[in-house]
Amino acid sequence: MTDSTIRESAMSENVIAGDAISVRGVGKTYAASAGPVQALLPTDLEVRPGEFVVLLGPSGCGKTTLLRMLAGLISPTEGTIEIGGKPLFTGRDAKPARDALGSLGFVFQAPNLMPWRKVWRNIALPLEAKGIGRAERKRRAEELAGLVGLEDFLDHYPKQLSGGMQQRVAIARALIHRPSILLMDEPFGALDAMTRDSMNLLLQRLWQETGKTIVLVTHSISEAVFLADRVVLLSQRPGRVQDIVEVDFARPRDLSVAADARFGEMTGQLRKQLGGHA
Numbered sequence: 001m002t003d004s005t006i007r008e009s010a011m012s013e014n015v016i017a018g019d020a021i022s023v024r025g026v027g028k029t030y031a032a033s034a035g036p037v038q039a040l041l042p043t044d045l046e047v048r049p050g051e052f053v054v055l056l057g058p059s060g061c062g063k064t065t066l067l068r069m070l071a072g073l074i075s076p077t078e079g080t081i082e083i084g085g086k087p088l089f090t091g092r093d094a095k096p097a098r099d100a101l102g103s104l105g106f107v108f109q110a111p112n113l114m115p116w117r118k119v120w121r122n123i124a125l126p127l128e129a130k131g132i133g134r135a136e137r138k139r140r141a142e143e144l145a146g147l148v149g150l151e152d153f154l155d156h157y158p159k160q161l162s163g164g165m166q167q168r169v170a171i172a173r174a175l176i177h178r179p180s181i182l183l184m185d186e187p188f189g190a191l192d193a194m195t196r197d198s199m200n201l202l203l204q205r206l207w208q209e210t211g212k213t214i215v216l217v218t219h220s221i222s223e224a225v226f227l228a229d230r231v232v233l234l235s236q237r238p239g240r241v242q243d244i245v246e247v248d249f250a251r252p253r254d255l256s257v258a259a260d261a262r263f264g265e266m267t268g269q270l271r272k273q274l275g276g277h278a
């Protein structure tokens with residue numbers, strides 16, 4: 001297959017209408033040895049299908065806690081989460097529903113790749129647990145590598161890749177089971193500024209081409225305004241939604257949008273609201 005046919009095939013198989021996320025009265029208190037830690041006050045948030053929402057807030061305000069609850073990795077102390085209209089947590093044992101988990105892909109700050117596995121085998125890892133055969137795993141890994149611009153690195157090992165390329169592998173791996181929602185926890189926080197800019201452009205393209213719903217956590221005000229349809233600003237711990245800012249710059253945005261006076265106004269306003277805590 002040529003690069004363009006791989007890309008077309010990837011597009012046709014990976015365009016999945018994003019699901020909505022509904023967060024109602026969701027709060028989290030951790031049971032710690034020194035006593036309970038209230039990380040997030042009861043919070044409401046409706047994310048529209050295919051929307052790009054960025055969670056922004058000071059360190060410790062509960063951004064990761066909220067994202068991990070959306071991913072089903074930890075359960076809320078109170079409230080309900082729905083993914084595509086279905087409850088994420090159903091039973092009394094606080095275990096997430098299997099079909100809801102199938103709709104979710106997660107990208108962490110660290111790519112967490114297996115150094116002894118080639119790029120394609122890292123991308124295809126989640127398919128192994130599902131018992132999918134080698135040829136199909138490789139075909140789907142090739143498609144996803146094409147989507148993130150790594151088609152020429154399938155047989156490389158992680159140590160042969162730059163930090164940005166490793167994170168692209170992690171994004172491809174998160175998409176391999178065709179989730180409708182991508183949850184990203186400071187995915188570019190460890191990258192240098194130029195790599196981060198190019199990853200923001202890549203992510204915007206990926207989001208526009210695949211139609212997924214994305215919720216991304218960041219500390220960077222300019223990254224938030226560049227990427228988001230809406231920026232959800234959380235207050236200091238215990239976190240609560242302090243403000244929601246609509247960002248209406250036309251898509252696709254290029255990096256020059258940062259020079260727009262309104263971009264400066266938005267980032268300035270958010271910086272003021274954060275009070276130097278970002």
Ligand SMILES: Nc1ncnc2c1ncn2[C@@H]1O[C@H](COP(=O)(O)OP(=O)(O)OP(=O)(O)O)[C@@H](O)[C@H]1O
Binds near residue numbers: 062063
């Ligand atoms: N497992 C845990 N047990 C006890 N307290 C926790 C646990 N995980 C997080 N916390 C506390 O909950 C609060 C919120 O943490 P969380 O990681 O969600 O914040 P955050 O906004 O993502 O922070 P950062 O921006 O620094 O990553 C913090 O005070 C943190 O110390």
